[in-house]
Amino acid sequence: MLLARSRRSVVLSTRSLVFSLVWLAASVGSASRASAADTDRGAELYELCTQCHGVAGEGNQAALAPGIAGLPEWYVLAQLQHFKKGERGMHPEDTGGLRMYPMSQTLKTPEDMQAVAAFVAAMPKVSSERTLEGGDATRGAQLYTICVACHGPDGAGNEALGSPPIAGQSDWYLLSSLQKLKSGHRGTYPNAVVMRGMAGTLTDEQAMKDVIAHIMTLHPTNAAAAAPNQ
Amino acid sequence: MIEMLGLPAASSFADDIDMVFSVIFWIVFFWFLLAEGVFFYLIFRFRKKEGVRAQYITGELKSEKRWITIPHNLILVFDVIIVIAAVKVWYTVKQDLPDAPDKQIVRIVAQQWAWTFVHPGPDGQLDTPDDIAKINELHVQVDRLHHFQLESKDVVHSFSVPVFRLKQDAIPGRVITGWFTPTKTGEYDIQCTEICGVGHALMPARIFIETADQHAAWVASNSSVSVASATVR
Structure with missing residues (x-):
């Protein structure tokens, strides 16, 4: 039991450390475009996204979540708006999109959408492994x-x-x-x-x-x- | 009683479930009042009095033990009453699958974090080109028997329609059949009542219970086949 708790604690600590590093990198990357408050807000909002897209925005195929770290801010923002309006993620065959539609509804204001898009855009890009043959x-x-x-x-x-x-x-x-x-x-x-x-x-x-x-x-x-x- | 609290009963078996709920509530309420009454009576009756020493009672005498055995046996009797009422309703709602020539079959697919409802098109059959798939919108006809085929694409979800008093888990890899007959028109909530991930709270849906004419009009205007044929005309 103690060992399990200790392992869980290590995992959580590692997760927190990685997220802190990503936040730091995003803060530096976005310094010219957004205020520290925006970055903080973006980091706060992004915590929900980590469930599928990962702490470093690396994506997760099992969760049908693509890597998003370093995507342009305008593109991330546009996709969030499409999801929020139901222009994307509302087709029965789009399983991954259907997961994103409700997530986009958690972003209540244009400022929040902008903040999380800026945060994602400022994240260091993560290389992806090849899976197709x-x-x-x-x-x-x-x-x-x-x-x-x-x-x-x-x-x-x-x-x-x-x-x-x-x-x-x-x-x-x-x-x-x-x-x-x-x-x-x-x-x-x-x-x-x-x-x-x-x-x-x-x-x-x-x-x-x-x-x-x-x-x-x-x-x-x-x-x-x-x-x-x- | 649940209706008095503001939740309409809109399915043929909702009143039966409410009846079981009421039976349980009133039995528990009766025993609660009785137990508290005896409790406070004994506190008052045997309160501190000058010159009277407190006694240590072991509860081994027959006259003492019956304070436990009589309520215990009565509660067992009431338990049997509850079980009989509950099993009867359980059989009606979950074990029995009523049939009718005009029954409507709908497919319900749960996933993180949305519901897909597949309705038959104008031909009244599922798995034909005129099927109508809707996200987070279920359209049904009042006073018509519906069978549902419940599936999950990923994890365990639970299909719950509070006004129907209906709740059924969706298990990945299984197609679970159930039924309901709506009895009131209107627009009501559908919920997932099994924690299914970070977006669990974000997958509400709506059920639209329509009259026969309203439902036929909805089917005609939403089926791609009927829309296409209307365009040709």
């Missing part, structure tokens, strides 16, 4: 040509078009997103409707795996450097 990056590079117009040649994304960075994102989440976008389960907001047509050009799951294999060769650091909002 069988993708052909060479064929994927050809398929990716249609994506370049919005997501950029290095997958950095484009704020003006509302296109998120995709380089560095987990491969399982990219596959899941492409499947939901193609089937129309992702949501009803304009970019999801546009992406439905784009994802429709990938004829089957193999094509999706191929293009994801190519995306996995793109480097997030280069993508971050090329991102228009960085």
Whole structure:
């Protein structure tokens, strides 16, 4: 019993330490954009998100939660707004989205949404492990040509078009997103409707795996450097 | 009695469950009053008096033991009354599955942290293209028998409709069949009553109990097949 308590205490201490480090890094990262009070508020709100997205925002495939650390603030904010309005996360086949819809309802004010988005954006990026097999990056590079117009040649994304960075994102989440976008389960907001047509050009799951294999060769650091909002 | 506290009874078996609740409440209330009455009577009757020493009573005499045995046996009798009433209602609500030619079958899928309700479309059958899937909205017809097929995608949830006095756990990997017949129109709460994760408190839903005409109109306006055919016309 004592041993179990001691282990639990160590786990909790480690969890608190990691969260403190992430908070510190986020505070430094967001110093130029947000006040300390905003960062504190963002950190406070983010504690609920840690249940699925992880303390460092690394994501958790078992919880269907993607890595979000270091995503652009505008993108995180836009997705939170889509969830809150029910434009995303309200389709019966979107199991992960259905989990996010009620979570978004806990953010009561635009300021809270902004604070947590800023906190997430300032978190240090976390590299993801590859989980998909069988993708052909060479064929994927050809398929990716249609994506370049919005997501950029290095997958950095484009704020003006509302296109998120995709380089560095987990491969399982990219596959899941492409499947939901193609089937129309992702949501009803304009970019999801546009992406439905784009994802429709990938004829089957193999094509999706191929293009994801190519995306996995793109480097997030280069993508971050090329991102228009960085 | 529960209705008097503000929670309507809107299913065919809600009154039966309320009856069991009332039986338990009044039996416990009677015994509570009696026990407290005896307690305070004895405190008053045997209060401190000048010249009278307190006695140590071991409770071994028959005349003393019956203060325990008589209430004990009476409580056992009342327990049997409660068990008979409860088993009868349990059988009606949980063991029996009434059938009717016009019964409606709905599928209820629980997940962290939402309910998906799949309603039959205009053809009245589930698993056909005109099915109507709704998130956090269940539409049913008053005075019509409904069977539900309850599933969970992830962890244990509990489907609870307080106005029906209905509560049923949803177990991952199992399809649990149950039934209800709504008896009052209106819009009421649905809750998850099993702690199911950090968002447990954030998965409320609503049940809409409609008249036959209202329900038919809702089905016609929400089925993709009927909408498509309406567009063609």
